[in-house]
Amino acid sequence: MTSPADSAPVVPDYAPIPRTALGPALNDQGYFVGRVERNLYYVTDGVYQAAFLTTADGVIMFDAPPSIGGNLQRAVDEIAAANGVSNTVTHLVYSHHHADHGSASSLFGGDVIRIGHEDTRRLLQRDGDPSRPLPEVTFTDRYTLAVGGERVELAWHGPNHTPDNIYIHFPDHDTLMFIDVVNAGWVPIYNLNLSEDVIGYMGAPAIALDYPWTHLISGHLGRLATRDDVAVHQQYIADIEASSREALASVDPVPYYVAGGANFWAGVKGHLDAVTERAAAPVIAKYTGVLAAADIEAFTMTTTFQIMQSLRLDRGPSGPVHP
Numbered sequence: 664m665t666s667p668a669d670s671a672p673v674v675p676d677y678a679p680i681p682r683t684a685l686g687p688a689l690n691d692q693g694y695f696v697g698r699v700e701r702n703l704y705y706v707t708d709g710v711y712q713a714a715f716l717t718t719a720d721g722v723i724m725f726d727a728p729p730s731i732g733g734n735l736q737r738a739v740d741e742i743a744a745a746n747g748v749s750n751t752v753t754h755l756v757y758s759h760h761h762a763d764h765g766s767a768s769s770l771f772g773g774d775v776i777r778i779g780h781e782d783t784r785r786l787l788q789r790d791g792d793p794s795r796p797l798p799e800v801t802f803t804d805r806y807t808l809a810v811g812g813e814r815v816e817l818a819w820h821g822p823n824h825t826p827d828n829i830y831i832h833f834p835d836h837d838t839l840m841f842i843d844v845v846n847a848g849w850v851p852i853y854n855l856n857l858s859e860d861v862i863g864y865m866g867a868p869a870i871a872l873d874y875p876w877t878h879l880i881s882g883h884l885g886r887l888a889t890r891d892d893v894a895v896h897q898q899y900i901a902d903i904e905a906s907s908r909e910a911l912a913s914v915d916p917v918p919y920y921v922a923g924g925a926n927f928w929a930g931v932k933g934h935l936d937a938v939t940e941r942a943a944a945p946v947i948a949k950y951t952g953v954l955a956a957a958d959i960e961a962f963t964m965t966t967t968f969q970i971m972q973s974l975r976l977d978r979g980p981s982g983p984v985h986p
């Protein structure tokens with residue numbers, strides 16, 4: 664073990680974060696709660712986001728990130744007191760099964776009605792985490808949640824970030840909640856925001872834009888997203904795809920395999936690293952100063968690697984056919 668002084672991390676000299684990427688200031692307890700529209704609110708700790716809807720019959724919570732944790736109920740209490748409505752959370756909707764968006768669920772006890780996609784239930788059953796109780800109400804494609812005169816439309820349009828990640832539409836609040844695909848004003852972190860289905864992830868923003876909405880609750884960072892944020896994200900991904908195609912076509916693999924000799928995997932690494940670096944470099948240059956953290960090269964590099972692999976393996980061809 665080294666002392667903290669010896670091991671203090673050194674942060675590279677990254678480009679400044681664009682002001683538009685930053686969210687509102689947090690209160691003394693470390694959260695911000697803001698009105699999205701009317702009785703729909705979102706809560707953030709600056710990095711994670713959840714949402715809640717106050718109704719005549721209680722509160723519907725959407726996601727429960729552990730990093731916000733006890734501040735979820737504090738935010739509800741604050742708003743309920745200000746508006747003279749119930750602060751009892753009666754329903755909790757899971758956007759997807761991931762712990763970082765759901766494992767404050769158990770704080771709401773055993774009486775809250777949990778709702779999620781059938782695959783969310785299956786994956787939570789698999790993972791066996793007591794902090795994320797299984798949803799007892801599940802659906803396959805669509806579910807209308809009607810509570811206290813309010814209506815929310817839940818829909819599954821195929822796998823993307825995870826197999827179970829759903830679209831949560833608030834038709835009476837001009838809002839969509841769709842988690843872990845678009846980061847408003849920021850690049851995705853490693854591997855397309857740690858996503859499992861590359862083609863599904865790449866197509867998801869267009870599905871999100873098919874809904875009518877003005878406000879997007881994206882699950883991360885401090886502020887709500889706009890339709891323009893989604894368009895910039897789509898362009899970033901499209902640029903990576905185009906650049907990957909160009910690099911796959913133009914980097915000659917032969918010298919890397921010759922250099923690798925009998926170590927075929929050394930040849931594979933040399934070739935694919937060269938393609939990734941060639942594809943990612945112009946995208947990193949283009950988006951530095953536009954999307955926050957675009958110059959954290961590992962993020963764009965790993966996302967490029969995933970997209971480049973998907974171009975080979977999902978779209979094909981993976982290579983020439985032996986004559």
Ligand SMILES: [Zn+2]
Nearest residue numbers: 759761824843
């Ligand atoms: Zn996730």
